[in-house]
Amino acid sequence: MARKLHEEGKLPFIEVYVDVPIEVAEQRDPKxxxxxxxxxxxxxxxxxxxxxxxxxxxxxxIHSDKLTVEQAVEQITKYLVDNKYVQL
Known part of the structure; x- marks a missing residue:
């Protein structure tokens, strides 16, 4: 629904899926x-x-159990640059 609303309004929609196995999420759960x-x-x-x-x-x-934060940021930045959303 969010994607559709963006597309109708001519706004870019970029869905970022931060994927982590449930076991890893439980190990990281500080609360x-x-x-x-x-x-x-x-x-x-x-x-x-x-x-x-x-x-x-x-x-x-983003497979957050396989990437460092820096690698994840690099992957997102590469997408944004490659698709001309930002310039470096």
Whole structure:
């Protein structure tokens, strides 16, 4: 829906999918929300007790378990430059 609204208004829409396996997300969770969700303390928690739908065709797909922050930034920047959204 967001993509459609942007396209109708002639605004660029760039979907960035930051993909991480659930196990890695749980290891990185500083607030312990995944642990609480698994214990049933947080209902409808995405990826645990509620479904998650990955984007079908994101313009940029970041595998955050395989890239450093710097590599992810480089991937995003390359897309923006290659598609002439920004100039370096």
């Amino acid at each position: 312990g929300l995944y642990k609480k969700a698994r214990a049933g303390e947080i209902p409808q928690f995405t990826g645990i007790s509620a479904p998650y739908e990955a984007p079908e065709k994101p313009e940029i797909h």
